Amino acid sequence: MNITAAYTDLYQLTMAQVYFRTKPKGRAVFDYYFRHNPFDGGYSIFAGLEDVLHILETLTFSASDIAYLEQHGFEAEFLDYLKNFQFQGTIYSSREGDVVFPNRPILQVEANIIEAQIIETLLLNLLNFQTLIxxxxxxxxxxxxxxxxxxxxxxxxxxxxxxxxxxxxxxxxxxxxxxxxxxxxxxxxxxxxxxxxxxxxxxxxxxxxxxxxxxxxxxxxxxxxxxxxxxxxxxxxxxxxxxxxxxxxxxxxxxxxxxxxxxxxxxxxxxxxxxxxxxxxxxxxxxxxxxxxxxxxxxxxxxxxxxxxxxxxTGKPDAAIDGVYKLSEFNGEPRIKLSENIIKVSLPYKKQVYRMLDENGMFYGADAVALFKEEQVGEMEHPFDITKSLDLNRFNHEALLEKVMEHGKKVNPTRSVTEIARYSKSRLEKLPEEYKRFDNPHIYKIGLSIKLKQERDALVLKHKF
Amino acid sequence: MNITAAYTDLYQLTMAQVYFRTKPKGRAVFDYYFRHNPFDGGYSIFAGLEDVLHILETLTFSASDIAYLEQHGFEAEFLDYLKNFQFQGTIYSSREGDVVFPNRPILQVEANIIEAQIIETLLLNLLNFQTLIxxxxxxxxxxxxxxxxxxxxxxxxxxxxxxxxxxxxxxxxxxxxxxxxxxxxxxxxxxxxxxxxxxxxxxxxxxxxxxxxxxxxxxxxxxxxxxxxxxxxxxxxxxxxxxxxxxxxxxxxxxxxxxxxxxxxxxxxxxxxxxxxxxxxxxxxxxxxxxxxxxxxxxxxxxxxxxxxxxxxTGKPDAAIDGVYKLSEFNGEPRIKLSENIIKVSLPYKKQVYRMLDENGMFYGADAVALFKEEQVGEMEHPFDITKSLDLNRFNHEALLEKVMEHGKKVNPTRSVTEIARYSKSRLEKLPEEYKRFDNPHIYKIGLSIKLKQERDALVLKHKF
Missing domain, CATH: 3.20.20.70 (Aldolase class I)
Known part of the structure; x- marks a missing residue:
């Protein structure tokens, strides 16, 4: 089996056909993130990125794929579009091998919504599994x-x-x-x-x-x-x-x-x-x-x-990581997914993530998620608990999401597995021990900038019933 | 990634090189079986066979595979052998989709030991996973x-x-x-x-x-x-x-x-x-x-x-089935693998498996493993408990292992997934309910013919310390 663009869920193509008819120029931002570290652990290692980028650069529908879709009721004009399909979006991502945590964007796709939707399954499939392992x-x-x-x-x-x-x-x-x-x-x-x-x-x-x-x-x-x-x-x-x-x-x-x-x-x-x-x-x-x-x-x-x-x-006993891909912006407007459980509410807009470093250059234990264009993030708020916040002015910080693909082309040369493994080791060395222990590891804090939290809360209220 | 013959563990090739030097004409029989039903269940559904046979028919080492092995110390003459590698063995197997049980051969490979060893990983990889799912x-x-x-x-x-x-x-x-x-x-x-x-x-x-x-x-x-x-x-x-x-x-x-x-x-x-x-x-x-x-x-x-x-x-929570591939015969001589645990001792010789049917054609709850050439199996013995045996004369029975590949070529036309699913359903309908329940399902009995048990016990004694 070769991976082609039909390595996807049928509904991606169903939705894509409707987008093609109703909003062919729609510009979407999707966030990839997961909700829990696997194995009840204190951190995760992000992996799979180079494979994804490599595949995306040349991803097309094969003649056999098109024939299959034709037999299954897809429209001729949409099939013509698929025949010329090429992913032309831009991707911001954590660096492969980095230590990452739940409930913050690890990767963001900014693309035509048809393209962004078609690649969703492939991206989740490769990133979820490799991050697990x-x-x-x-x-x-x-x-x-x-x-x-x-x-x-x-x-x-x-x-x-x-x-x-x-x-x-x-x-x-x-x-x-x-x-x-x-x-x-x-x-x-x-x-x-x-x-x-x-x-x-x-x-x-x-x-x-x-x-x-x-x-x-x-x-x-x-x-x-x-x-x-x-x-x-x-x-x-x-x-x-x-x-x-x-x-x-x-x-x-x-x-x-x-x-x-x-x-x-x-x-x-x-x-x-x-x-x-x-x-x-x-x-x-x-x-x-x-x-x-x-x-x-x-x-x-x-x-x-x-x-x-x-x-x-097999990544036993979990066997899977619960990574998701959520729409956060459409044609410049913020988007949100509500849930019965407030913790599962998604974050709107294109974002950046900042990691706080202590005086020795070690990870302090806090990543702050902010709007992409915020210049300064002086304080981070707990996502749900209004009594908790952290003054960030005293920390050095790193921006974690870097542009890795632009208009469908990789920005950097491919990093070898050896290089990624070395980077991962260097990052883990900066993670304090209490996040690495197997039993009840310390919880790495993820906070929101004041602006992002305001935007999210306004959207929640707008959609609430 | 395309599956080629290098889709294997390195040690298969290391061993193969030694076989190539020391016993190039060795004829082996390997048994594929597993030791436990997944999910603490009462049965398993055998799957993956058609994929394995399809791949084996055309499996070769690519030029890139050969170049890799050359760089990693394999000998020129052995590499020449690998350049012409083609699986030419014979395979007996349970039918894909059948209801199967632990500790009896599900599939047997009879081939030159070099070929049989090289395909081991591929075969386990595809059969274990598909049977799990x-x-x-x-x-x-x-x-x-x-x-x-x-x-x-x-x-x-x-x-x-x-x-x-x-x-x-x-x-x-x-x-x-x-x-x-x-x-x-x-x-x-x-x-x-x-x-x-x-x-x-x-x-x-x-x-x-x-x-x-x-x-x-x-x-x-x-x-x-x-x-x-x-x-x-x-x-x-x-x-x-x-x-x-x-x-x-x-x-x-x-x-x-x-x-x-x-x-x-x-x-x-x-x-x-x-x-x-x-x-x-x-x-x-x-x-x-x-x-x-x-x-x-x-x-x-x-x-x-x-x-x-x-x-x-993902086959949660088990995520894997413990299928193994054990040598049971070499150049006509019986072979056995001992273990600290008597239950893990393998069965020697090429074998056949018979399923007992009750008067209504339902599975009675007993499969008997016998030497391949036994004409009649009138009684089956518990593999380890000498107080237990079962008179088989009153049952109709089916032979479960059929020849599916001969000299590297498939014997039957490919069975479609639809056909295999239909067959599986018909087989499950013959399995009594008590084997299907989730909690403490009834244990399907696997017994040995008197001759097979005698052969196994003699070998165990021969190797014991």
């Missing part, structure tokens, strides 16, 4: 401290979504991936070990290890739990490691994939060290996530490399 | 009874995995999808309603409804909760429905997307009926899953059409 990866990185992290989830990923999962995992702090396709396309280091089937294909485990070490001595990791980790796998691995030494090679590691990883890794470390193999690393896998790794670390498990699969690439 | 869809279908089910999850799906999610949802019982691309490629009915942004782009809701109904009268559904469902959306929708009647059109439905759906749907039904609009349907959406729909049904909510998104396409 980059955030999960970042949490796993946090718990693994300096441990090496290997993504090995492709077999449990959501079909080809696994390709994007590997990219997002690298952004969130993973060192390498087993996914060859993603490694190649996104220039992520690839790595891997061996499977049980390899050992099973031999009459005996020792011969399997010997053959593997002989024909693939570089980065050789032997899987030691096919029959019995301590009684068979590890003694055989030690034998082969010694044989490798005689040839001038070195075994990289042994992999534990079942049983009690804390107990087995300690035993394994002792046995390896006693055999003079202190350089051989211990790789562990089997349903790992940030909590299991944290526990292993707390137990002092001497694991060097963590292989993480299912829980990483 | 088809099963979720089937559960939602069960709770929705005769309600119409619309998949609208693309925006929250795992990137392009959403394409396969829509296919699997149709197999599990969904009536249509919002996903235009999947609808086109897989010939699934497409449908959709309208978004809040459409209404917000107008100064007033009534005009938005009027324009929409005028320019898109076919299957017109009006979204009524942008400002206030009962005070604004519904009265405006009724006005427009009456105007449509004057033009000879009919409003298909109104959509509720927030608030208490039980309360609002009842109020809405009364107001529509009082206005003489009993033909106008009620569409509901907003974080629906099988449990919410069951509750709505129990409360008597008069909802005709359910739009399901995130919880369907």
């Amino acid at each position: 980059a955030t999960k990866a970042s949490r796993i990185r946090y718990s693994a401290e300096n441990g090496v992290l290997l993504d090995m989830g492709l077999r449990r990923a959501h079909a080809t979504g696994g390709y994007y999962a590997s990219r997002a995992a690298a952004i969130g702090g993973f060192d390498s991936t087993s996914n060859v396709k993603a490694a190649d396309d996104y220039n992520i280091p690839s790595s891997g070990t061996m499977a049980h089937s390899f050992i099973q294909s031999y009459e005996d485990e020792l011969q399997a290890f010997r053959d593997f070490a002989q024909w693939r001595p570089i980065n050789c990791v032997l899987l030691v739990d096919t029959y019995s980790t301590l009684k068979s796998g590890l003694p055989n691995a030690i034998t082969v490691a010694k044989e490798m030494e005689h040839r001038g090679d070195r075994l990289l590691g042994v992999r534990l994939d079942s049983g009690d990883l804390a107990y087995l890794s300690k035993k394994t470390r002792i046995l390896l060290d006693e055999a003079g193999l202190s350089y051989v690393k211990i790789v562990a896998s089997n349903q790992l996530d940030e909590f299991v790794i944290k526990s292993l670390k707390e137990q002092g498990a001497p694991i060097d490399i963590f292989g993480v699969g299912t829980n990483l690439v | 088809a099963t979720k869809a089937s559960r939602i279908r069960y709770s929705a009874e005769n309600g119409v089910l619309l998949d609208m999850g693309l925006r929250r799906a795992h990137a392009t995995g959403g394409y396969y999610a829509s296919r699997a949802a149709a197999i599990g019982g969904f009536d249509s999808t919002s996903n235009v691309k999947a609808a086109d490629d897989y010939n699934i009915p497409s449908s959709g309603t309208m978004a809040h942004s459409f209404i917000q782009s107008y100064e007033d809701e009534l005009q938005a409804f009027r324009d929409f109904a005028q320019w898109r009268p076919i299957n017109c559904v009006l979204l009524v909760d942008t400002y206030s469902t009962l005070k604004s959306g519904l009265p405006n929708a009724i006005t427009v429905a009456k105007e449509m009647e004057h033009r000879g059109d009919r409003l298909l439905g109104v959509r509720l997307d927030s608030g208490d759906l039980a309360y609002l749907s009842k109020k809405t039904r009364i107001l529509l009926d009082e206005a003489g609009l009993s033909y106008v349907k009620i569409v509901a959406s907003n974080q629906l899953d099988e449990f919410v729909i069951k509750s709505l049904k129990e409360q008597g909510a008069p909802i005709d059409i359910f739009g399901v998104g995130t919880n369907l396409v």
Whole structure:
């Protein structure tokens, strides 16, 4: 499946046809944001942007797409429009890899409303998922401290979504991936070990290890739990490691994939060290996530490399981030979406977001959302609680939304995954620890400028019943 | 991203290179199966097979794949082999759409071990995910009874995995999808309603409804909760429905997307009926899953059409099925994978699975796994509990694994999604109710033939320490 402009929800095209008839020149601003950090966490890592921009630059309807829509009742004139469809809008966005928070615009699309509507699904689809996985990866990185992290989830990923999962995992702090396709396309280091089937294909485990070490001595990791980790796998691995030494090679590691990883890794470390193999690393896998790794670390498990699969690439247990795309301005007029729940009311107008920095350049814990054209934001208000506000004059601040696409063309050269991951790491280093802990993390404050809050409240009152 | 043979884990290629050097003619049998039904359910719906077979028929390494592997230390002779790689194995499989259970082979690959290993990741990736989603869809279908089910999850799906999610949802019982691309490629009915942004782009809701109904009268559904469902959306929708009647059109439905759906749907039904609009349907959406729909049904909510998104396409809360691919035979010799946990020990040899039928042709509740060549299976044994067995002589039975690919070519013409969905429905009708309930469903028994159990036990003893 190739992504074309028909990679969208049918209703986008239905609505687009009505816009085409009734307001073909309508100019819209849409906000992309989400309402909750995934995993009950204190922050999220924004990911997926470069993919979106890259696709938007060349997005068209294929002949087959047009034929399908023709068969499904779309009008000839509108189909002619779609045949020449090209996204020509402007996009402001947080930088990919940045630490972001709920209920503030992360990205804004400013475009003809037909174009803005048609790309909605694609944009949500790629940003929601990659942000979910980059955030999960970042949490796993946090718990693994300096441990090496290997993504090995492709077999449990959501079909080809696994390709994007590997990219997002690298952004969130993973060192390498087993996914060859993603490694190649996104220039992520690839790595891997061996499977049980390899050992099973031999009459005996020792011969399997010997053959593997002989024909693939570089980065050789032997899987030691096919029959019995301590009684068979590890003694055989030690034998082969010694044989490798005689040839001038070195075994990289042994992999534990079942049983009690804390107990087995300690035993394994002792046995390896006693055999003079202190350089051989211990790789562990089997349903790992940030909590299991944290526990292993707390137990002092001497694991060097963590292989993480299912829980990483599926973003368990949340499996989704609740990102939305809301109309905030139309032909220069403010727009709002009400809700039974005041917290879900959207913010009108094109906006900018400012991040407050403390005296050391660390994130202070407050992002202020303001109208795009406000020159100075001296105070931010709590979005709903009128008793709360914050004087901003004492802070240095950064504007977080930058223009990344203009008239359908990317403004900046593509940032590589390595570059984005490095940026993300540098941003996380500025986030105080209390936002990173897993249990009841501190809540990063999002406030509104006085002008924005006034505009929003006026609109709420205008529409209330 | 196009799927090529590099859509795999690096270690498959590492192992393949060693096989290429040490046992290039090795003939392997691998079993695909999983260990638990997702969602703590009583059954699973097998899906993804036609996609796998379709891809395998033409799977090759691209020039770019080869170049990548060359840069990453693979040997020239092995790369020459990969340049000509073509899957030429034979596959036996459950029929796509069938009701399947854990711990019995669902699919078996019989091939050169290099080929069988290279395709492992692709096969697990597509089968695990689609089986997860088809099963979720089937559960939602069960709770929705005769309600119409619309998949609208693309925006929250795992990137392009959403394409396969829509296919699997149709197999599990969904009536249509919002996903235009999947609808086109897989010939699934497409449908959709309208978004809040459409209404917000107008100064007033009534005009938005009027324009929409005028320019898109076919299957017109009006979204009524942008400002206030009962005070604004519904009265405006009724006005427009009456105007449509004057033009000879009919409003298909109104959509509720927030608030208490039980309360609002009842109020809405009364107001529509009082206005003489009993033909106008009620569409509901907003974080629906099988449990919410069951509750709505129990409360008597008069909802005709359910739009399901995130919880369907991400397979929440499980987000993955634990499908594995285990070597069971190599060069005619049985193979086994032990485990600390006896329940995770794999089954040796190529096998067949028989489903017992009761006197009415319903599934009796027992599948027996036997050696492929056993002529008669008169008794099945519990896999681990020696006190339990079942006399099979009184049952009619079906062989569940059929040859679907031979020497790399599909045996049967491609079955359409519609055909697979119909087959799945007919199979579910044969599954007694106690396996379908959500809470503590009855456990479908999987047993082994006496011969298979003897072979397995002998191998376990051979490998035990």
